[in-house]
Amino acid sequence: MKNKSILLCTLLLASTPVAAKTWQLNGYASQGYVNVEDSQFIVGDKGDTFKASELGLAGSWSPWEHFRFAGAVNYRQFGNLADDDVEFDYLFAEYSYPVFENSTLGLRLGRTKNELGFYSSTRDVPFGRPSIMLPQSIYSDYFRDSQLHVDGGDLFGKHILFDGVFEWHATIGQLGVTDQFTENVLGSSELGKFDSEEYYAVDLDYQGDYLHLGLTYYKAAIGFHTANNNTYRDGKISVESVVGSIQYRYNWFEITAEYSFVDNGFKGIELASATDTSQYDSQGYYIDLRFYLPENVELFIRYDDHIANKDYPDGGNKPWGPYYGYTHDWTFGSRWTFADDWMLAAEYHQIEGASWVAPVAAPNPMTQAKDWSIFLMQLSYRFQW
Amino acid sequence: MRLVVTWTLILFLFCPQTSAAQVILNESVDNSAISAEELRLIFSRQKLYWPDGQAIKVFVLAPDSDLHREFCIEELDMLPFMLQRRWDRSVYSGTGDRPEIVKTEQQMMGKVRNTPGAIGYISSHASFPQGEFQFEE
Numbered sequence: 001m002k003n004k005s006i007l008l009c010t011l012l013l014a015s016t017p018v019a020a021k022t023w024q025l026n027g028y029a030s031q032g033y034v035n036v037e038d039s040q041f042i043v044g045d046k047g048d049t050f051k052a053s054e055l056g057l058a059g060s061w062s063p064w065e066h067f068r069f070a071g072a073v074n075y076r077q078f079g080n081l082a083d084d085d086v087e088f089d090y091l092f093a094e095y096s097y098p099v100f101e102n103s104t105l106g107l108r109l110g111r112t113k114n115e116l117g118f119y120s121s122t123r124d125v126p127f128g129r130p131s132i133m134l135p136q137s138i139y140s141d142y143f144r145d146s147q148l149h150v151d152g153g154d155l156f157g158k159h160i161l162f163d164g165v166f167e168w169h170a171t172i173g174q175l176g177v178t179d180q181f182t183e184n185v186l187g188s189s190e191l192g193k194f195d196s197e198e199y200y201a202v203d204l205d206y207q208g209d210y211l212h213l214g215l216t217y218y219k220a221a222i223g224f225h226t227a228n229n230n231t232y233r234d235g236k237i238s239v240e241s242v243v244g245s246i247q248y249r250y251n252w253f254e255i256t257a258e259y260s261f262v263d264n265g266f267k268g269i270e271l272a273s274a275t276d277t278s279q280y281d282s283q284g285y286y287i288d289l290r291f292y293l294p295e296n297v298e299l300f301i302r303y304d305d306h307i308a309n310k311d312y313p314d315g316g317n318k319p320w321g322p323y324y325g326y327t328h329d330w331t332f333g334s335r336w337t338f339a340d341d342w343m344l345a346a347e348y349h350q351i352e353g354a355s356w357v358a359p360v361a362a363p364n365p366m367t368q369a370k371d372w373s374i375f376l377m378q379l380s381y382r383f384q385w
Numbered sequence: 386m387r388l389v390v391t392w393t394l395i396l397f398l399f400c401p402q403t404s405a406a407q408v409i410l411n412e413s414v415d416n417s418a419i420s421a422e423e424l425r426l427i428f429s430r431q432k433l434y435w436p437d438g439q440a441i442k443v444f445v446l447a448p449d450s451d452l453h454r455e456f457c458i459e460e461l462d463m464l465p466f467m468l469q470r471r472w473d474r475s476v477y478s479g480t481g482d483r484p485e486i487v488k489t490e491q492q493m494m495g496k497v498r499n500t501p502g503a504i505g506y507i508s509s510h511a512s513f514p515q516g517e518f519q520f521e522e
Binding site for chain 2: 019020021024026056058060062065066068070071072089090092096098101102104108112113115121122125127128156158160163164165207209292296337339340384
């Protein structure tokens, strides 16, 4: 009886303003500067740009135990790779329930983030990614639409294991393919339209105190409807991919590596007829060494390697020049969280090759050198309500 | 690099270490021992339910406050930015919420006292009548 009285008092008090909130808001804003030498990647023919802005607001509301509603709205522009646009990054209803002592199972319905590798789900957030520009061998900006979010269902589980957390997702739905994807692949959205047809993914993730492991498998199909039969045919791109990820942290030092294998299937589009097919495998990987120094300073060095077609690692099949078949990117960067909510980041990419330079299906070797470089700076602010 | 790490650790050791933080719990929580690993999982919002199925509500002080920093280093054995990184990953992927941030220790005590399933921390010299917490090293 006494216990019941205590519980009742506690619950009554819980409804007063001093109890926990049922909602929370988080957000960020960033402004960047990009300077590119010997390429029109991101900056076009101007050589540099300040069109690198991000603004996001994420909210969640838990009106009843086990239920949660969450949504995020983003504004983003990134040079010629992403025109300024506002969209829902995620918007879903979630039900989760504890199972046994250390497990939780749940389901999300609506628009959920795409969990691919360590960073796809937070790739647009300055505080959620390791650098201003992610390693393009795995997180290509031209292919960003396909890694951003999924409209459908996400069945997930969370299990406490070996003092860490094992989390899994089984996702089914459609990707959010926009006109920007068409521009980044073909060079113009006037030439046709890509539409997501199907998407299935399984993501496994283990986060311990020092070790972080990840494995993702996904299968996606994107249909193409031509607007001009003389240039491109109706068709379809089918992609099947595996991404493996590992991160180890020891004191002030961290090493991260991710590997991606992609089986690309094409029907029609740039082939001679709408029924012709072709297939090739591509791969990418990166290794990132990172040092956490005093005064909240991070320094990193990263090698990022991409091969567009594994049968031609030196790009011998590319009519525009062999360097369109691969990319080797050495990145040197730093991030400084100079106040709790403020971060200043800068990085320099020394690059050989152009396999992920947009538009990937219609390159211009007159403006793209084999050896080129990118310098980026970004100031970011976050708030937590 | 080794030199930098060594000097950083020496500097940290010689920094004045004021009193540590103490964990506080709502009375609805079974206050049997919680291991350091569990505490880390709770404050990084990865363990979401108590063993009796009650949802865990986590409260922290402002991430730039001295007490939060002390709590992260001494009780969680984590640097504050590591904890923040885990919250950011949950929040911006939509998969979870970060802890609720309160402004003062008084507010922290009020919230923990009045929220079933709540856990938070205050400085070790402050007193919190409920939930005498046993920490399992």
